[in-house]
Amino acid sequence: MSIAPAPLARQALESPPDSGAPLRAAPPAHMGQSNLNPLGMSLWSLWREDLRAHDGLALEQGFWALAVHRFGNWRMGIRSKLLRAPFSIAYKLLYRVVEWTCGVSLPYTVKVGRRVRIWHHGGMILHAETIGDDVMIRQNTTFGVVRTNHNFELPVICDGADIGVGAVILGAVRVGKNAVIGANAVVLNDVPDDAVAVGVPAKVVKYRHERPERTYTP
Structure with a gap:
């Protein structure tokens, strides 16, 4: 004899953690349809800025991943699909090369800001909706969906x-502005601006110097 789960238990099994954000059944309008590179900057200017963000080290794998990402978005500015085709083939090949050799998966559908620094490399799945300016990302980091049937909730x-x-x-x-996510933390809910979150699941333990009057205990 089988026993049906209680309503609350069934809801807990079927619903993702409450992140405070509405569920998304379709991809954002911008995803994969246009050039998501920062406005007003050429591809060459972005490459130079990304190189400076990586201390001028052209052999940094994080720089390679960003360079290919910028190229993948730049090609979307070519309106003619026929003219864009050879660049798309080149992008897909380069994207796989970066995945295989650098261990960084950063698809062009992610909107990436300026001066992003990818420290080290390996085990990095960076499938976010957006990554803002001046973000620091370290190795073995995962951004992604919480469940396979919620593919656009990033x-x-x-x-x-x-x-x-x-x-x-x-x-x-x-993850709010200037927030810090501790090593090996698992974030399933929003993290406020300037907050420091650690643990599994991640909890806010304090705020950075901008808001010293507010402290939290884990």
Whole structure:
């Protein structure tokens, strides 16, 4: 004899963690349809700025991943699909090369801001909706969906966020401006601006110097 789960238990099994953001049944309008590179900057200017963000080290794998990402978006500015085709083939090949050799998966559908720094490399799945300006990302980091049937519910990483080694950020959550995510933290809910979040699941333990009067205990 089988026993049906109670309503609350069934809801807990079928619903993703509450991130405070509405569920998304379709991709954002911009996803994969246009050039998402920062406005007003040429591809060459973005490459030079990304290189400076990586201390001028052209052999940094994070720089390679961003360079291919910028190229993948630049080609979307070519309106004619026929003219765009050879660049799309080149992008797809380069994207796989970066995945295989650098261990960084950063598809062109992610909107990436300026001066993003990808420290080290390996085990990095960066499938976010947006990654803001001046974001720091370290190795073995995962941004992605919380469940396979919620493919378009992706994290938003705001300007100045600092993501620690091995952090996992899942679902339609917002990591606020200048927030810090500790090493190996698992983020399933929104993290406020200037907050420091650690643990599994991640909890806010304090705020950075901008808001010293507010402290939290884990």
